[in-house]
Amino acid sequence: MDWTRGHTIGHGSSASVSVAKSRWSDEVFAVKSMELSKSQLLQKEQKILSKLSSPYIVSYKGYDVTKESNKLMFNLMMEYMLDGTLSDEIRRKDGRIKEPLIGYYTKQILQGLEYLHTRGIVHCDIKGQNIFLGKTRAKIADFGCARWIDPVERDSCAEPIGGTPMFMAPEVARGEEQRCPADIWALGCTIIEMATGGSPWANVTNAASLLYRIAFSGQSPEIPKLLSLQARDFLSKCLTRDSKERWTAKELLKHPFLEESNLNCIANQDFVTSSPTSILDQDIWNSVEESETMDFSIQTVCSMDSPFHRVRELGLNSGEFNLKWDDDERWITVRRSSE
Template structure:
């Protein structure tokens, strides 16, 4: 734990990507724009849908479940509450439609590939601070990932309901976040999208890292040149991720620091001064690091 805490302190000082900075800004704007377009429109090759069922086949018997109310939605799918009809356990069901056509089909297929990668990772994870994978279910026009249901919602939603957290709560959540992240890193996995919206809280204050859609094994990143891809959410991104100069576990640690600021202030760093694209430019071209909230104790400030 001391090693990872040390990494947190070091990572929140801006890592200069090196090289001559003259004419640097215009090149970055082009790079950011290109990466955002690729990320938004999902420019990937088509995955073979005919192999999807075989890929998702589990050794365990399929879960009998029933879909309940809608509890969340995103660009490519929805999240429902579900019930395991054998055990009575409540589930979170991540559902994505696979019955699309044309340009929409291309985007959906790219997202399905991401879900395949997410399932592959989740199947092998077991830690109290990581959301538990329960299984998959294929329907005629949709793919469902069955996950542990966390009743408290995300840190982001709790900030919306209760405002910024007291330091005692920040400390408790951050410790658990680091334990979950330490487990991932020891298993060679980078999360690549740590933020309040991807951290769930149960009714006893136990936090669970969720949403592994952007996550990758480090060995896979090295193989496919993915360590230079821009994944994540702008306000929480490390400079080297934005600049696509290659990143490692330290990028996750940077995002942890940004999440601590999010919990302390109720908003992600830089969001009060910059829109998302402007924030990318600022983080990538300046030597500044996130401002530490003044109201925090000296011990909390030393954490940075």
């Protein structure tokens, strides 16, 4: 594919995401790029994403290797979701999404998770920042920490523990296993994020104490009392500490909280409120490793090391971006078929 790279819309220590467009069709998509010699995780993400096709998963567009500034770059091309992330939407709604809309997003995330789980894939990093919004639906994105359940599909080396500490299930925080139930726990934490605009765990002082609390305290995140009885019951099925007792995506899709009758009131409501240009002023994409802040909910761990060790080492930069779509000087040609 011949394409040109636009402005960067997200970056970490070694990966960046840019808006890009085809030279022949003017199709706009997103490109996640890393230096080829450091792109093992991005290549794994490409391998997983290339095998997926679902209306609830961000679409795969292809990959290539380019030479830029005397460096070989591995580029993963994906669907560009114009309206940002679920976390952006929470901020647009002043930190709290109304319950019917929570149900609407939750059902679509679950449909994406059921699709992944039936194909033997665990996402490992479900959270508001990795759910992207379009005009009609929410889609799961960022498979940098995803893993295959089937050992045949795995690499020969041991799979790393991956994800965001604030959203980790107890069995993951203990380093025991990371399978489909871990995604369901993270979904429960994401629902709390939607309902309150805050993190699922309160009064956290540092990542190590957070992981210890999740792993060994016997506690689950507090279920917001502002939610209905049905919503709270749904959350309790997601946030069961015993992974074997946690409901599956298939079971949760049949829960009364997600019945269509409960969602009719949003049929005429705008799905999102952003515009094509304003969304690019926000940090809407996250690399495999994300910016470190005092809020541990936006840190991502994806390493062979323990979560306790890795969470202390994360420290990445973030920035503000602005793209003018009609300014040709802001696009650079990355690859031409004639060359």
